[in-house]
Amino acid sequence: MSPGRIRLARRLAAKDLLIERRSRVLVNQVLPFSGLVMVVFAFALGTGGVLERAAPGLVWLAVLFSSLSTVQRSFGLETADGAMESLRVAGVDPIALFLGKAAALAIELLVLVTVLLGLAVVLYGTEPRAEGIVLLVTTAISATLGLAALGTIYGGLAAGGSGRETLLPLLVLPVAAPVLIGATRGVEAALGTDRTAVSEGWPWVGLLLVFAVAIGVGGALAFGTLIED
Amino acid sequence: MTPSPQTSIRRATGTRATRVLGIVTLVMLGWLGLFGLVLSPADVDQGDAVRIMYVHVPTVWLAYLAFIVTAVCSALYLFGKRHSLGFDRVAGASAEIGVVFMALTLISGSLWGRITWGVYWQWDARLTTTALLFVTYIGYLAVRGLDGTRERRARRSAVIGLLAAPVASLAHHRPR
Numbered sequence: 001m002s003p004g005r006i007r008l009a010r011r012l013a014a015k016d017l018l019i020e021r022r023s024r025v026l027v028n029q030v031l032p033f034s035g036l037v038m039v040v041f042a043f044a045l046g047t048g049g050v051l052e053r054a055a056p057g058l059v060w061l062a063v064l065f066s067s068l069s070t071v072q073r074s075f076g077l078e079t080a081d082g083a084m085e086s087l088r089v090a091g092v093d094p095i096a097l098f099l100g101k102a103a104a105l106a107i108e109l110l111v112l113v114t115v116l117l118g119l120a121v122v123l124y125g126t127e128p129r130a131e132g133i134v135l136l137v138t139t140a141i142s143a144t145l146g147l148a149a150l151g152t153i154y155g156g157l158a159a160g161g162s163g164r165e166t167l168l169p170l171l172v173l174p175v176a177a178p179v180l181i182g183a184t185r186g187v188e189a190a191l192g193t194d195r196t197a198v199s200e201g202w203p204w205v206g207l208l209l210v211f212a213v214a215i216g217v218g219g220a221l222a223f224g225t226l227i228e229d
Numbered sequence: 230m231t232p233s234p235q236t237s238i239r240r241a242t243g244t245r246a247t248r249v250l251g252i253v254t255l256v257m258l259g260w261l262g263l264f265g266l267v268l269s270p271a272d273v274d275q276g277d278a279v280r281i282m283y284v285h286v287p288t289v290w291l292a293y294l295a296f297i298v299t300a301v302c303s304a305l306y307l308f309g310k311r312h313s314l315g316f317d318r319v320a321g322a323s324a325e326i327g328v329v330f331m332a333l334t335l336i337s338g339s340l341w342g343r344i345t346w347g348v349y350w351q352w353d354a355r356l357t358t359t360a361l362l363f364v365t366y367i368g369y370l371a372v373r374g375l376d377g378t379r380e381r382r383a384r385r386s387a388v389i390g391l392l393a394a395p396v397a398s399l400a401h402h403r404p405r
Contacts, residue, residue: 153392157372157385167371174365175393177357215392222388228381 005096012092012100016074017107025073026108031115034066038119053194055124056187059116060143060180063109068169070108071151074101075159084159084227094224098152102216106148113140117187132190135201139186142205146179146212153219156227182208278344285337288330289359295327296366296394303390306383317383320390321373324366331363365393 020026041058045051051058078084087097117140120126128136150172158168182204188194189201243251265283272279302320306312338356339349350356372389373382 157389164375167368167375170364170371171368171389174361174368177361218392222392225384225388228384 008096009099013103016104034062037062051124055120055126057184060183071155075155079159095220098220098223102148102152109144136190142208143183149215281341289334292327292330295323298323299390300394303387307387328366
């Protein structure tokens with residue numbers, strides 16, 4: 001990959017993160033929403049052992065739901081005043097655009113995952129164990145990369161008004177199923193839920209990485225076609 | 230009463246080949262019904278529930294075949310030199326057939342499961358991935374319904390059709 005493309009992607013990611021830092025939508029809206037989802041899960045499932053056992057899956061469900069708002073926000077910025085159109089007309093490389101948007105989204109989602117894992121410790125009584133920390137961090141990063149790439153592909157398609165916003169969950173959720181399953185099993189192994197060994201989590205990290213690379217490469221190549229109107 | 234202009238210009242889309250194919254299909258359906266419901270005996274283990282399998286298995290194979298056709302035609306449209314819209318139309322029509330037959334697979338499978346397992350649904354890998362595949366192609370059809378010129382719609386749909394296929398297969402071949 002050319003240095004120019006990487007530099008452009010970095011600038012586009014920095015632009016998205018700067019807008020987020022100034023508008024604070026992630027902090028003021030998405031994080032409270034995801035925290036609320038975690039609390040509502042507790043209402044639905046009741047207290048006791050169920051919550052602790054289901055905690056890894058609930059964390060990733062909350063991440064998945066909140067990622068939809070984050071993706072919509074990320075592309076809402078571009079379509080509100082025709083910024084995406086301007087970038088396209090200015091001849092900005094679609095691959096750099098995809099990589100930049102996905103990188104910014106990945107950083108935002110990683111913050112979200114970290115906060116929600118912390119909330120699971122407080123609300124659901126999950127106990128991280130020292131030997132599972134590397135697996136926990138690797139699972140979180142690889143799953144987040146996959147979700148960010150996926151969100152960027154379909155966010156680009158679903159942006160642009162005329163009822164397209166409702167398409168995003170329908171497109172993202174079925175394809176995100178491998179991430180949800182892999183990330184849940186990875187975190188279960190890292191935390192030792194149901195006495196799972198740490199070694200059982202690594203095949204799932206492999207799946208998450210394959211998914212992230214496949215979706216990342218496919219998305220980078222397809223992004224230009226998806227945002228052309 | 231004279232026929233309205235719309236009626237008079239309406240033309241049948243069938244050809245001799247499609248009519249022959251239709252008649253052969255109807256005859257074979259009758260033959261299948263006779264064999265499946267009357268002539269074949271009940272299964273030793275499953276009893277009469279096995280007759281659901283005579284519909285369930287062909288519908289799932291047909292659905293998978295239809296999704297493969299969608300993926301192949303999407304690739305042929307995107308990477309072909311002429312970007313023929315014919316491939317796009319075949320991809321779309323095939324996805325519609327796939328979604329209908331996948332729905333029939335899920336319905337017939339859950340009826341068979343209720344009789345055999347005592348429940349309509351079990352959360353095993355095959356059932357879950359089949360349901361996900363079904364929803365994925367409903368999403369594909371929704372993308373086909375988006376606005377834009379025919380060429381743009383075709384390019385967009387071809388990309389989504391191609392992205393759906395490996396992801397579904399990745400979900401199907403997951404570890405454990």
